[in-house]
Structures are given as structure tokens and as C-alpha cells.
Amino acid sequence: MQPIEIISGTAIAMDGDDIDTDRIIPARHLKALTFDALGTFVFEGDRKNAEAAGAVHPFDAPEHAGASVLVAGENFGCGSSREHAPQALYRWGIRAIAAVSFGEIFRGNSATIGLPCVLLTPEAAAQARAVIAADPTAEVTVDLATKQLRTAGRSWPVEINESLRQRFVSGGWDSLSTLAEGTAAAADLSRRLPYLNGWRAA
Structure with a gap:
């Protein structure tokens, strides 16, 4: 499992509160069979609206190409429980998000894919x-x-649920890898369970 302790790169600053999952990834893209292409459609509606108004959305700005950190306001990721929202951000290239607060389900879905x-x-x-x-x-x-956010010689303290923090720094955020590590132990146990072996003596 890959520990996640320090995430560094350029960043995108997003103003505004209550940015919901419907805006992060529109519902029409939830039919995709895999998450692979979702990054292309992140904030699709907002980006089109900005273009129509003669503006440039932060995710379209050339200076933000390749950014890996997103800094936002309050209640980021609120709304529906779609796991596609953190997946879309991750597939675009975001590897950490700092905000005033998050939708709880969004935060949990993010942790599952290694997005602090x-x-x-x-x-x-x-x-x-x-x-x-x-x-x-x-x-x-x-x-x-x-537990800091640092840039341009400045730093600010950040908070994160301690259980989640430990999962990231230890690599335990990857539940599939954790399960895979227990394959041999599970196979050994199954060989010793009477109800899986015709009730023969262990």
C-alpha cells in the first residue's frame, strides 16, 4: 500500500461556497462504465457557462494545467452521494483538497480513493x-x-479526522490492497472451517 503523507504541486483556488457534486460532475456522465474519462468532464457545466460569459473557469485556465491541490470554501462537495465527484477531480489530476468544510459523504468517498x-x-x-x-x-x-498547508513562505494549520489521517500516512486508505494482503490468511481459514469442508475434523 502506498502511504500518502505529503502532496505538493501547483494549486487551483476556487471561490464560492456550497459547490455541490452536481456541479463537480453532471449527472449525464454517471452512466459511464468506468471512471477513467471523468476528468474531462469535471465542472463541465460551470466551464461552459464561464466560456459563454467570456470568462475562463479555473479548471480551464492554462496557468492551472497540471495542478494537484484544490483550495475551496465552505461545504465543498455537498449534495448527492455520487462517488463520481471525487473520481472526476482525481482523474483530472487533483491529489488533495483543502476547504473550510466538506460534504461528509464526499469526504468519505474521497478518502476511499486516496484523495485527502x-x-x-x-x-x-x-x-x-x-x-x-x-x-x-x-x-x-x-x-x-x-497538518499544515504551505505555500510562498507561508503556512496554515489544517485539520483532518485522525483516523483518516492515520489511514493515509500508513497506506491503510487502500481497502482493496488491505483485502488482497489477507488472501493467504483467508484461504487458510477457509480450509479449516468445518462448514466449508463437509464438517470434517479440522
Whole structure:
């Protein structure tokens, strides 16, 4: 299993609160058989609306190409429980999200795929977004070991559920790998269970 302790890269600053999962990935893309192409459609409606208004959505801005950290406001990922929302962000390239608060189901779905969601105070989130907007090329680091967000010589404390943090830094976030590690033990146990072996003596 791959531990996730430090995530670094350029960042996208998204203003606004209550950005819901319907906006992150429109419902018409939920019919996809795999998550592989979802990154192409992340914020599709918002991006088209921005283009129609003569603006550029943050996920279309050339200076944000390749960004791996997203900094947002309150209640990010609220709305429906669709797991496609964190998958779309992850497939686009986002590897950590810092926000004032999250939709609980979104945060859980993110943890399942190795996408940490950390909390900033409203003041810290506003300050971090301002720094990112001023210099989109600045490296931003989400440090789960020290529980900090760092960029441009500044740092802010972040919060994350301790159980989730331990899962990330230990590599235990990957439940499929955890299950796979127990394959031999499960096979051995099945050989010793009477009801799986005609009730013969173990």
C-alpha cells in the first residue's frame, strides 16, 4: 500500500461556497462504465457557462494545467452521494483538497480513493486562495504529517479526522490492497472451517 503523507504541486483556488457534486460532475456522465474519462468532464457545466460569459473557469485556465491541490470554501462537495465527484477531480489530476468544510459523504468517498480532504479556517482558506491567485506557479504543499498547508513562505494549520489521517500516512486508505494482503490468511481459514469442508475434523 502506498502511504500518502505529503502532496505538493501547483494549486487551483476556487471561490464560492456550497459547490455541490452536481456541479463537480453532471449527472449525464454517471452512466459511464468506468471512471477513467471523468476528468474531462469535471465542472463541465460551470466551464461552459464561464466560456459563454467570456470568462475562463479555473479548471480551464492554462496557468492551472497540471495542478494537484484544490483550495475551496465552505461545504465543498455537498449534495448527492455520487462517488463520481471525487473520481472526476482525481482523474483530472487533483491529489488533495483543502476547504473550510466538506460534504461528509464526499469526504468519505474521497478518502476511499486516496484523495485527502483537509480543513482550513475561513480566514486561512481566504488567505491561501489569495496567495494562489497572485502566483499560480507557486508550489503548494499539503503535509498530513505536520497538518499544515504551505505555500510562498507561508503556512496554515489544517485539520483532518485522525483516523483518516492515520489511514493515509500508513497506506491503510487502500481497502482493496488491505483485502488482497489477507488472501493467504483467508484461504487458510477457509480450509479449516468445518462448514466449508463437509464438517470434517479440522
